Amino acid sequence: MERLALIGVSHRRGGAAALEAWQAAFKPPYSELAxxxxxxxxxxxxxxxWDVVVALPKTMDVAQARALLTPTGQLCRPYAYTGDGALEQLTRIAASLDSLNPGEDQIMAQVRSAFAAAQAAGSTGPLTSFAFHTALRIAKKVRREVALAPLKTSLFSLARPDLLRALPQGGSVAVLGAxxxxxxxxxxxxxEPGFDLLIVNRSAPRARQLAxxxxxxxxxxxAFLAAPPPVDALVCATPVRALIDPLLVQxxxxxxxxxxxxxxxxxxPEVIEASRVRVLDVDTLQAAGRTRRxxxxxxxxxxxxxxxxALEGALEAWTERQLGPSIQRLRQLYLATxxxxxxxxxxSEEAARLAHRFAHVPVKGLRAVARTYGLEAAQMFLAEAGLGELRLGEAYAADASRE
Incomplete structure (x- = not known):
């Protein structure tokens, strides 16, 4: 677990500018990460x-990983979680506890989709598989037991009150992006009553279907950009930078x-600077997010x-599985001795009973070292005891299939 890391930026770390920079530097299919x-x-x-969950190679520490995952020229320093902390943060993300709008529905599905896409691309392994299966299972439990928000809550839900205040009698609203x-x-x-809704999308059939x-x-x-119809508000959810320019607003x-x-x-940016029209984005919705939190x-x-x-139980079970083969081998050595x-x-039965008793103290110590200091420390414990040939984590690859 010590080699697990979660590194990234968010609405709180760097805001919209950092999100744009990281998404510009690392694009699907994320060949840069390979x-x-x-x-x-x-x-x-x-x-x-923008987060990435990685398994660090033994030759790389988290500071080196953070440097590799920071776009050239960026002053914003991404956050970095490691070990149990990385798993905890991933779980909080999946459960929507770290979202700008806590309890929003999309994030769990987005985390699941991200993991499925990485599996299809062949970039997952036993450590990330354990992390994502665990995080999603616990997130589902959290969402099932605590009603944080109504169904279909999203980032737009934070902006909805501003829209209703701006258009108290309703009006015409264009949603760009389907x-x-x-x-x-x-x-x-x-x-909402009183709203005339226009769905705009690059694909006209997709727009018609939703409409x-x-x-x-x-x-x-x-067609919308060529001859925009009168609208009182725009909701933009496209991947196109600066689509709404001053000429269109005029x-x-x-x-x-x-x-x-x-x-x-x-x-x-010039639309925001002109200030004729109020603009809400990830940065300006921070206050609404804090209020809701x-x-x-x-x-x-x-x-x-x-x-x-739930996380404590999952980590204890994982540690036990990693230690299992080594504990078994340790007991076999005591039996042979x-x-x-x-x-x-x-x-033979009496010898097995004695060997089990002799092995009890070192096995107990091995578990304590692993839980307190990590599996790498437990490996050192074995090496110092002259049992360096024992390899921790022989059950490692089986974890993903069990989760």
Whole structure:
């Protein structure tokens, strides 16, 4: 577990600028990561975080890994979690406890999809497999036992109150992007009375499909940009940088609010600087996220208790599995020593009983060392005892299939 690391940036570490920089430097299929020397790697990329979970090779420490995973010229220093801390942070991410909008529904599915994509790409292994299976299992338990948010809660849910205040009588809203984030925003808006909803997407058939499902109008992105219809608000959830530029905004005189959920940011900086239209993005939604987190303090605390208890049990079980082959071999050596020393003077059952008793203290010490200082320290314990040929983690590769 000591070789597990989680490194990245998020809405809190670096904000939108860092997210854009990391997503620009590391793009699907993440071939850049393949050449950095990691034994295993799984990227988790969403609209408010860029993380990668890696298995560090023995020749690399976490400081070196962090340097390799920082784009050239970036002043923002990514966070780095290692060992049990990396597994805990991954679990908190999957359970939506670390989200900008705590309890949002998307992140668990995004973590699961990220792991599945890495499996398909062949970049996972026993350590990352154990980490993701464990994190997702515990996250599911947390979400099942603590009601953090209603179904379909998303990042857009944080911006919804601002939209309703800006358009108290309803109005015309265009949602740019019919992917996961855009679809969630559109479904939320479709349930609000008084809104005329327009779905815009690069693929006109995809826009029509979503619009038909919601009883809305649709348009291709090309047609919308060429002749934008009057709208009171825009919700942007596309992968296109600076899609909404000053010229487009000038052609939308009734526009009052833009909600930018895209990474990279869909709104040109000059639109924000002009300040004629209010713009909400990952950075400006931080205050709303903090307010919601404060309102959920008791539930978040209950979720953390469940998470920590489940995590402790998972780590203890994992350590036992890693030690299992070595403990068995240690007992076999004590049995062989007992038989050699006593010869025919003792039966096989009595020899096995004595060997088990003799091995009890070193086995107990081995477990304590592994749990307190890690498996590498336990390997040193064995080596110092003259048992260096015993290899920890022979059950390592089987963990993924058991989880």
């Amino acid at each position: 050449g950095l020397g990691f034994a295993e790697w799984v990227p988790i990329v969403t609209c408010n975080r 992917g996961e984030m855009g679809s969630l925003a559109a479904k939320t808006l479709a349930s 038909r499902h919601l009883g809305a109008r649709s348009s291709s992105l090309e 052609r939308l005189p009734e526009l009052k609010l833009i909600i930018d959920l895209g990474v990279p940011r869909n709104v040109h 404060e309102a959920l303090q008791e539930k978040l605390a209950a979720a953390e208790v469940i998470l920590q208890e 007992t038989l050699d020393a006593l010869g025919d003077g003792v039966g």
